[in-house]
Amino acid sequence: DTGVSQDPRHKITKRGQNVTFRCDPISEHNRLYWYRQTLGQGPEFLTYFQNEAQLEKSRLLSDRFSAERPKGSFSTLEIQRTEQGDSAMYLCASSFPDKTNYGYTFGSGTRLTVV
């Protein structure tokens, strides 16, 4: 296990199409997070899972966005009816249950471009 993996690394899609991203966290990490980063900004929180339970969602996560973590392992983030404003880097991170104060381990991200 070499860290948090995200797939795909890049995605170009036409406006109105649906896209799905995958995140594989570090295996012993039970917390998983999704963030979005636009150009010139820091990452913004989208949602957070503890095991399979989605415990918090940002207002940024509109009804076109859905995230799942069905077995408490990998997670998917789906964006329906993509808009140009969805173009961003989508970052996944995970953390160890009793050491969240040690910060996250981030993946390399999925860069989404909506044309």
Next chain:
Amino acid sequence: AQRVTQPEKLLSVFKGAPVELKCNYSYSGSPELFWYVQYSRQRLQLLLRHISRESIKGFTADLNKGETSFHLKKPFAQEEDSAMYYCALSSYNFNKFYFGSGTKLNVKP
């Protein structure tokens, strides 16, 4: 409201010069503050956290609750320090981080 402000988008210094990357925050509770770094073509990674009072790669940061600041400092910058630096504030239960917009540090030879 929780907010992290990094007033400088770009900071250029010469090798060997001191560096200070500024970070100010607003938070209604007791803050937990971190610095993350992103080197070119690498993923975002934790640099240091205030609760451990550590020094990583020669960097230190002191939490000043009176000035609500958590500036990152290094006495002698190295070229390999060139990167994007993000200050981040954690919620009390570490469920989420609030990131600043980042400061790009460019260390010139």
